[in-house]
Amino acid sequence: MDRLLSRKRTILLFILPTFILLTVIIVIPIFFSLHYSTLKWDGFSKEVFVGFENYKNLFVNNTDGFIQAVINSLVLALISVGIQIPFSLVLALTLARGIRGERFFRTVYFIPVIISTVVIGQLWMKIYNNDYGMLNTVLKAIGLGSLTDAWLADTKTALASVFVAMVWQYVGYYMLLLYAGAKSISPDIYEAARIDGAGEATMAFHITIPLMKPILAVCIVFAVTGSFKAFDLIYVMTNGGPLHSTEVPTTLMYTTIFTRYQYGYGSAMAIFIIIECLVFTLVINKLFSKNAVE
Amino acid sequence: MKFRRVVAGALCASVLLTMASACSTPQSSSNSKGNTQTTSASSEKVTLTFWNNYTNDSQHVMANIIKQWNTDNPNIQIDANSTENTAYKTKIKTAIAGNSAPDIIYSWAGGFTKTFVDAGKILPVDEYLNDGTKGKLLNGALTNITFNGKVYGLTYNQQAGALYVNNDLFKQNGVKIPTTFDELLTAVKTFKAKGITPMCVGEKDEWPGMWYYDMIALRSAGASACLDALNKKASYDQAPFTDAAQKLEDLVKAGAFSKDVLSVTRDDAVAQFTQGKIPMYFGGNFDAQLIDESLKGKVSAVKFPMISGGKGVSTEYLGGSADALLVSANTKYKDQAVKAIKYLAEKFSSAMYLTGGGLPEWKNDSLDQSKVDPLSKQIMDNIVNGSTGSVPAWDLYLTGDDAQTHHDLVQKLFGTTITPADYSKQMQQKINKS
Numbered sequence A: 001m002d003r004l005l006s007r008k009r010t011i012l013l014f015i016l017p018t019f020i021l022l023t024v025i026i027v028i029p030i031f032f033s034l035h036y037s038t039l040k041w042d043g044f045s046k047e048v049f050v051g052f053e054n055y056k057n058l059f060v061n062n063t064d065g066f067i068q069a070v071i072n073s074l075v076l077a078l079i080s081v082g083i084q085i086p087f088s089l090v091l092a093l094t095l096a097r098g099i100r101g102e103r104f105f106r107t108v109y110f111i112p113v114i115i116s117t118v119v120i121g122q123l124w125m126k127i128y129n130n131d132y133g134m135l136n137t138v139l140k141a142i143g144l145g146s147l148t149d150a151w152l153a154d155t156k157t158a159l160a161s162v163f164v165a166m167v168w169q170y171v172g173y174y175m176l177l178l179y180a181g182a183k184s185i186s187p188d189i190y191e192a193a194r195i196d197g198a199g200e201a202t203m204a205f206h207i208t209i210p211l212m213k214p215i216l217a218v219c220i221v222f223a224v225t226g227s228f229k230a231f232d233l234i235y236v237m238t239n240g241g242p243l244h245s246t247e248v249p250t251t252l253m254y255t256t257i258f259t260r261y262q263y264g265y266g267s268a269m270a271i272f273i274i275i276e277c278l279v280f281t282l283v284i285n286k287l288f289s290k291n292a293v294e
Numbered sequence B: 001m002k003f004r005r006v007v008a009g010a011l012c013a014s015v016l017l018t019m020a021s022a023c024s025t026p027q028s029s030s031n032s033k034g035n036t037q038t039t040s041a042s043s044e045k046v047t048l049t050f051w052n053n054y055t056n057d058s059q060h061v062m063a064n065i066i067k068q069w070n071t072d073n074p075n076i077q078i079d080a081n082s083t084e085n086t087a088y089k090t091k092i093k094t095a096i097a098g099n100s101a102p103d104i105i106y107s108w109a110g111g112f113t114k115t116f117v118d119a120g121k122i123l124p125v126d127e128y129l130n131d132g133t134k135g136k137l138l139n140g141a142l143t144n145i146t147f148n149g150k151v152y153g154l155t156y157n158q159q160a161g162a163l164y165v166n167n168d169l170f171k172q173n174g175v176k177i178p179t180t181f182d183e184l185l186t187a188v189k190t191f192k193a194k195g196i197t198p199m200c201v202g203e204k205d206e207w208p209g210m211w212y213y214d215m216i217a218l219r220s221a222g223a224s225a226c227l228d229a230l231n232k233k234a235s236y237d238q239a240p241f242t243d244a245a246q247k248l249e250d251l252v253k254a255g256a257f258s259k260d261v262l263s264v265t266r267d268d269a270v271a272q273f274t275q276g277k278i279p280m281y282f283g284g285n286f287d288a289q290l291i292d293e294s295l296k297g298k299v300s301a302v303k304f305p306m307i308s309g310g311k312g313v314s315t316e317y318l319g320g321s322a323d324a325l326l327v328s329a330n331t332k333y334k335d336q337a338v339k340a341i342k343y344l345a346e347k348f349s350s351a352m353y354l355t356g357g358g359l360p361e362w363k364n365d366s367l368d369q370s371k372v373d374p375l376s377k378q379i380m381d382n383i384v385n386g387s388t389g390s391v392p393a394w395d396l397y398l399t400g401d402d403a404q405t406h407h408d409l410v411q412k413l414f415g416t417t418i419t420p421a422d423y424s425k426q427m428q429q430k431i432n433k434s
Helices: A002-006 A008-036 A053-059 A066-096 A102-114 A117-128 A134-141 A158-183 A187-195 A200-211 A213-229 A232-237 A249-258 A263-293 B002-031 B059-072 B085-097 B111-118 B167-172 B181-193 B207-221 B223-230 B239-253 B266-274 B285-294 B334-355 B374-384 B400-414 B420-432
Strands: B046-052 B076-082 B104-108 B154-166 B280-284 B299-302 B316-327 B389-391
Touching (some): A008 A263, A053 A066, A066 A263, A102 A158, A117 A158, A158 A213, B046 B334, B059 B334, B111 B316, B154 B374, B181 B239, B207 B239, B207 B316, B223 B389, B239 B420, B266 B280, B285 B299, B316 B374
Parallel strands (some): B046 B076, B046 B104
Antiparallel strands (some): B154 B299, B154 B316
16 A cells, blocks of 8 residues: 555546546636636626726725725634634533533534524524514513614624624534544643643643644634635625625625626635635744744 | 656646636637527427526416417427526526527516626517517506617516505504605604504615615606616706605604614515504515415505605606516527517416516406406506506616615615715716716
8 A cells, every 4th residue: 555655646646636626616716716806897798907906996995895894804803713712622621621411512512513504694683683582582681671782783783793693603613623632632641740730720721732733723724714704694694784884805795796796896805815815824824833843 | 756747737737728718718708699690490399498587486377388388389399497586697697698598588677687788698579579569568568678779578577666554553543544755754653652663674685675765766756857867867966866865764763664674684574564563564566465465455555655845746656567588699599489488478477467476567458357466456556557657676777786886875874874965976976977
């Protein structure tokens, strides 16, 4: 087997199917988008080449709120990294310690990840409903009736309301990744630490978390790029509204292309999202590899 | 090392290929337009493809009519393919742009069709209509499918906006059904004072709220002024349009709609009305069937209230032709396809009227009027028949980008984040002058 795998031709043969698939499905469309992004085109009529005009319109004298959308997605990324992952980490470390009902909780936390996003969206829309929503009902029941709100209809609360649902949905996903990471650390190390008199907290901060750095890096990359690409839950819950207050680059791109018929301008947004994701991935990996040397 | 070079080579090749193919697409699409000669021979058996969005209950009726055609015309078979509404929009746009459109196309009359017409993808059918077809159509049936003086298809269903009123709620609370805008505001305030939300609208979906504005604008400015502005012949930045915006804002500020109006979908809004909780709902005839099913006999469809000092007259309505059948300019079987859409459009028109799915575009005196959906018949009798003019919902008239801009601006009126004066100014700036 080793000899077989060392033959270059065999390696090529094995990676070729995936390589072709990725090229056709991902690489080629990206180049198409790159080409479209230099056009003024409605999808039907003759294309007009406009160079970098579309990219300029994204940021200079922007009228459709793209900058606000980018800021919204950055806020989401910040919340994901600052709240979602630490929360998942706490859950993962607690479960990995081998508490009672470990498997049960692991399954329960993971359930939102496997439920269809549309279902999750509907669920949260019902929770936030102004008339019969659970949130308002609970607030009224505990005497905080003055705090009730039409959560998804109010431009001041809609964005936060959607973000809560998004963060909630994927907590289980990161928890499972981190849980697997924590479980793969050899028990010998803990044993040695315990003999040296280390407590639970000391072991978590000085053994578990440092050894989980690679998987933490993966989680952070997923969380950040996931925030930039986030679309489905927002589309279901608010569709970017009310009054564009929950718009993120992807929802804006969708309306730009499919209801405004601005293929060129929408493609420029798509390319921006790709570049944004690439840059952040590189930066995060760089940061973590630097730390790993210490 | 050699291996690495192979991979690098492959990568470069793929990049070059991609760029080459990407660059070549535009030319190929513009070339193929010219070489579409018809080779029609009526004796041989042909199959026409027909794409549509008939995925709801109305599809049943359509499917039967198509089946009937296929039985009667063994030499011209129709191969129909239905796609869900929203997906259909994307699908048909892509297909037409890529010159792979079906022979017969379902489309929305007005702006949606205009895009295809402007790109030269749709067959003008004028020369086929002088065989008495025009005489079978109702007045105005071809207005929204005529571009630059040519007819580009046949319509079979029209829309009309109607104010649905829940008679029970009006009676119980001693409120008069409004015929003027002032009476409407009084009704709103009376219901509001009794703890009843007076009206509903699915403003999350944007277009239902636009129906309210467009209707008020029709009463305020009149049909011809609305059409002039929509045709870019007149400005939106005029007193009647600003007044209409002001009137809508008055409604919002009087508490006509619930607090969460911006997150209510159209389906939710109709559901609220059909549960009998809401006394008034301005919607389309397409809501009639559902409303009639749930609140049988309790609801009337009446004209939208008049505005004192407004230029509109009570015989004008929001709506007009909506659904149309087109023939692709690239079809190989022009004669057969036009023959088919004549048959289908006429049959669809009657069938949808009977089931309450739509209002007819073709003369329907031969139909058993007692079998027609009662609310649809009310709309036809109270609002459409004897009308002196109609304006389509503006998003059917304006094309993609402009329609979305109009949606957004009206939503701002609902959210009271724009003044009526700014609304008119921005409509003019963004849509007519852009």
